[in-house]
Every structure is written in C-alpha cells, then in structure tokens.
Amino acid sequence: MSTTFKQSYSVLQRHAQTLRQQSEPNIDDLLSIVEESVAAYKVCQERIDAVEKALEKALGGAQQKASDGKASRSRASAPKEQQAPDGEDDIPF
Numbered sequence: 001m002s003t004t005f006k007q008s009y010s011v012l013q014r015h016a017q018t019l020r021q022q023s024e025p026n027i028d029d030l031l032s033i034v035e036e037s038v039a040a041y042k043v044c045q046e047r048i049d050a051v052e053k054a055l056e057k058a059l060g061g062a063q064q065k066a067s068d069g070k071a072s073r074s075r076a077s078a079p080k081e082q083q084a085p086d087g088e089d090d091i092p093f
Contacts (some may be wrong), residue, residue, distance in 0.1 A: 005047040008040035015040075 015037045019025075 003040070003043050005044055008043035008047075011036055011040040012044065 015033050018029075018033065
C-alpha cells in the first residue's frame with residue numbers, strides 16, 4: 001500500500017508531539033517511533049522531490065515559451081532603418 005504525503009506528514013507530526021510531551025524519553029517506544037518517522041520522512045521527501053521536478057519542468061517550459069515569444073516579437077519589430085539611432089526618440093522633427 002502506498003502512503004500519501006499527508007499521511008506521512010501526520011505520522012511525523014504525531015511523533016514529534018509525543019516526544020515533546022515526554023518529560024523523560026520512553027526508551028521502549030523510541031525505536032518504533034524512530035523507524036516509523038524515518039519511513040514517513042522518506043515518503044515526504046520523495047513527494048517533495050517529485051513536485052519540485054514537475055514544477056521545474058512546467059516552469060522551465062513556460063520560461064522557454066516566454067523567451068521564444070520575446071525573440072519573435074523583437075524580430076517582428078520595425079527594420080533598423082526605421083528605428084531611431086543612438087536611443088533618440090523616433091519623432092520625425
């Protein structure tokens with residue numbers, strides 16, 4: 001059975017709360033808490049990595065499209081002869 005990020009994060013929160021509330025560590029439960037926490041952490045980290053990669057891919061594609069659009073717009077601008085030289089206004093008088 002595949003565990004979700006939400007379920008794994010809940011395990012981490014529950015174990016953290018349990019450990020915070022203890023005045024003395026409960027050695028009998030510590031090993032199972034650590035093992036469950038490590039497994040939950042791995043699930044969370046894998047999901048975070050997958051989301052980051054998907055975002056990079058999506059945003060990278062969006063950035064590529066935006067830069068492609070800028071390049072085609074600049075090619076479509078007026079020819080050099082019609083553009084003002086040396087940053088002057090293109091007002092004809």
